[in-house]
Amino acid sequence: MAQPAAVRGEHGTHFLVAAYGIQGHLNPARALARRLATLSVPLFGHRRMFPSSSPDDQEVSDGVIHYAPFSDGQDDGSWPTGSGDETARRRRASCDSLSAVVRRLAAAGRPVTCVVCTLNMPTVVQVARAHGLPLAVYWIQPATVLVAYYHYFHGHGDGGIAAHAADPAYEATLPGLRRPMRMGRDMPSFLADDATGTGDDLSQMIVRGFREMFEQMDDEEVIMKPCMVLVNTSEALEETALEAIRPYLGDVFAIGAPVVPLAGAGEDQAIHLFAQDEEKRYMAWLDAQPPKSVVYVSWGSLLTYSERQAEEILRGIRRLNLPYLWVVRREGRSPEVDRLLLATAAAVPEGMVVEWCDQVRVLSHPSVSCFVTHCGWNSTLEAVACGVPAVAAPSWSDQPVNAHLLAEEWGVAVRAEREADGVLTGAELARCVELAVGSGDMATAIAASSRAWKERVREAVAAGAPSERSLRSFVKRVQELEFLRSN
Numbered sequence: 067m068a069q070p071a072a073v074r075g076e077h078g079t080h081f082l083v084a085a086y087g088i089q090g091h092l093n094p095a096r097a098l099a100r101r102l103a104t105l106s107v108p109l110f111g112h113r114r115m116f117p118s119s120s121p122d123d124q125e126v127s128d129g130v131i132h133y134a135p136f137s138d139g140q141d142d143g144s145w146p147t148g149s150g151d152e153t154a155r156r157r158r159a160s161c162d163s164l165s166a167v168v169r170r171l172a173a174a175g176r177p178v179t180c181v182v183c184t185l186n187m188p189t190v191v192q193v194a195r196a197h198g199l200p201l202a203v204y205w206i207q208p209a210t211v212l213v214a215y216y217h218y219f220h221g222h223g224d225g226g227i228a229a230h231a232a233d234p235a236y237e238a239t240l241p242g243l244r245r246p247m248r249m250g251r252d253m254p255s256f257l258a259d260d261a262t263g264t265g266d267d268l269s270q271m272i273v274r275g276f277r278e279m280f281e282q283m284d285d286e287e288v289i290m291k292p293c294m295v296l297v298n299t300s301e302a303l304e305e306t307a308l309e310a311i312r313p314y315l316g317d318v319f320a321i322g323a324p325v326v327p328l329a330g331a332g333e334d335q336a337i338h339l340f341a342q343d344e345e346k347r348y349m350a351w352l353d354a355q356p357p358k359s360v361v362y363v364s365w366g367s368l369l370t371y372s373e374r375q376a377e378e379i380l381r382g383i384r385r386l387n388l389p390y391l392w393v394v395r396r397e398g399r400s401p402e403v404d405r406l407l408l409a410t411a412a413a414v415p416e417g418m419v420v421e422w423c424d425q426v427r428v429l430s431h432p433s434v435s436c437f438v439t440h441c442g443w444n445s446t447l448e449a450v451a452c453g454v455p456a457v458a459a460p461s462w463s464d465q466p467v468n469a470h471l472l473a474e475e476w477g478v479a480v481r482a483e484r485e486a487d488g489v490l491t492g493a494e495l496a497r498c499v500e501l502a503v504g505s506g507d508m509a510t511a512i513a514a515s516s517r518a519w520k521e522r523v524r525e526a527v528a529a530g531a532p533s534e535r536s537l538r539s540f541v542k543r544v545q546e547l548e549f550l551r552s553n
């Protein structure tokens with residue numbers, strides 16, 4: 067399959083893509099930067115990507131992407147949930163450091179002409195403004211989530227969904243949602259957290275970040291109009307939501323499909339922030355399993371497993387009696403979970419636990435039958451692009467929406483219900499895997515939908531397909547803005 071070519075700016079257009087340094091943000095940002103230009107992530111992420119560039123924190127180039135790190139004032143990577151003074155200090159440090167990157171690139175003969183930033187990076191917005199540069203927000207979650215946040219903060223409809231966000235049974239109907247979505251089950255978890263004031267520090271910090279981002283997007287003094295929004299989705303996947311948000315936001319470019327990394331596409335798309343288990347070991351193990359037999363379990367780069375949750379997953383796996391590959395990161399793993407896994411290696415030997423793997427390669431392997439996922443948006447896109455039926459077990463943030471898309475919109479997953487304390491029980495896990503890939507009618511329907519969506523997503527990544535055209539339109543739009551500014 068022909069791969070989309072790079073669409074870097076011509077005539078001196080140079081994009082600086084700034085992203086938060088965690089895996090779920092880095093993957094889509096890096097895939098975009100491959101096609102555009104320089105990637106700037108906070109130092110803690112840069113150091114994990116390029117340990118050998120420390121301690122000097124040098125800029126790095128891999129021949130395709132130029133990596134120019136900046137300090138966001140929190141170089142240990144801890145979440146910035148501190149006090150007002152602390153936030154102000156971090157912001158100043160972050161603005162100064164990123165401004166220095168912009169000046170350095172100019173001095174090196176590569177002046178930045180447009181800044182792109184992922185979610186909740188208000189200081190990047192300020193830097194773009196200070197340098198008189200146009201800015202595009204790179205929305206790395208689905209368009210449906212963009213619709214939900216936009217109308218939450220702008221008060222759509224009867225009293226606004228904000229008025230109902232505290233009611234888990236409320237069915238939200240918004241422009242672009244093809245069917246009502248239940249507030250407690252299908253909408254971003256931060257809306258209810260915000261409305262009820264029950265969110266923890268991290269959740270509150272993230273909601274504040276979203277609110278500020280939408281305020282910045284509304285404010286001509288902060289972001290030059292038109293405000294451009296790139297969405298990591300494709301028209302094929304979310305046409306209705308994209309259509310419905312355009313009247314509110316203006317220039318919305320659905321560029322997602324080309325940035326879904328596809329194994330075997332001949333491009334090294336992934337940089338892993340976690341030490342991978344020896345790839346040969348788990349790939350050889352997968353090679354030895356029967357076709358479409360392995361249950362792959364992964365909850366992304368942020369969630370950790372409590373001891374009870376780990377026990378329940380093992381209980382479910384035992385009940386299924388299928389080979390399994392389970393990612394349990396070393397970071398954040400408690401000694402109790404460690405002990406449990408050691409004991410399991412003996413008790414349930416037909417599986418493998420890894421600390422981290424190349425997920426796209428795993429999902430592309432013919433022995434994998436089912437993906438038990440937390441529904442991070444990258445994992446969601448990867449499941450669909452690889453045609454692997456899923457068990458959708460969302461936890462927080464955008465994940466309930468992504469689960470709704472997987473199960474109800476695209477019909478490629480079974481939605482798992484967690485208990486009130488957030489635990490996915492073994493019985494529920496096993497029930498859902500059986501429904502998703504067993505011998506019943508539902509599994510047959512899910513298999514057919516998975517094949518069909520895989521085809522659609524692959525068509526969307528082909529050279530000249532709508533997503534690539536959309537990325538080219540974005541570049542053209544930036545060039546028009548440059549032309550207008552310079553004349």
Ligand SMILES: O=c1ccn([C@@H]2O[C@H](COP(=O)(O)OP(=O)(O)O[C@H]3O[C@H](CO)[C@@H](O)[C@H](O)[C@H]3O)[C@@H](O)[C@H]2O)c(=O)[nH]1
Pocket residue numbers: 089090091093206207338364365366367368369393421422423424425426441442443444445446448462463464465
């Ligand atoms: O062993 C592993 C496990 C994961 N991954 C990759 O890590 C990424 C994980 O991203 P995602 O699935 O989006 O999950 P999170 O890391 O949890 O991402 C955060 O960021 C996403 C983008 O904003 C949100 O959709 C999620 O809810 C949020 O938790 C994916 O590309 C996976 O392929 C691996 O390569 N190997």
